[in-house]
Amino acid sequence: MFALTSNMYCQTKNEKTMKLNAGVVTEKLAETKKFYTEVLNFGVTFENEFYLLLHTPNKTAEISFLLPNHPSQQSLFHAPFNGHGMYLTIEVDDVDALYQNLKKKGVNIKIDLRNEPWGDRHFAIQDPNGIGIDLVKYAP
Template sequence: MKKHLALFCLSLITLDVSAQVTNSSKKQTTMKLNAGIVTPKLKETKAFYTAVLGFGTTFENDFYLLMHTPNQQAELSFLLPNHPSQQPLFQKPFTGQGMYLTIEVDDVDKLYQELKQKGTLIKIELRTEPWGDRHFAIEDPNGIGIDLVTYAPPQNGNN
């Protein structure tokens, strides 16, 4: 019995190694996106994303803040401008234009009501677009528009 169990375990190990070798030749590069914003407003930014959107802090030091969505499925980072630890490419501050974030939620109507009750300034009121998006928008302390959306099929066949 021990001999059969040992052979069975050995065959499982062999199958696993074989599967790893086969899969490794087909394996694609894994990527995880983390948008970063260079801003002097780390404290205000942390307070906003925590209080308004329920983000948590993944990591923080005196010049860098990494935050995650409530379900920890995505992260967003913030970096002080002109920090000596960073290369010149990552030192210029965001100027408050030309960027937006889209955050998909399960129930945009519920979130809209919650943010209204908190007194959050709504920049674009809740609406349904002909192409199906139901969304509203707010703005973070850095001037970044945040589109909060629940996707739906297009109305009347519009795309």
């Protein structure tokens, strides 16, 4: 789903939790914030002049965005994402209602709402960084 900055907890014998927060290095912080907050109703967990951390509406997942070449970051996190080869999958309760809502908002639908042979129902949009976002209701 990156030029990764991640926040993971290493699993030990007694620890069962591991949380992944993916990150994208991009110059488009303002456009990205607007897209995720206005189109997908994400919230802002934290923000400063070079970093943006967003959360899903139910606060179960996060994604971060970082300006490229920022002096506070190590060189591993300097190169910007090139806009290809990455996608996010977001599971939703009512994919039909979300599809209609986003169409009414004028969001560019990249893959129309469809049913897959294995039972999933989904459609896809694209964020300002070129990241494909697959919005899906999984088959029961």
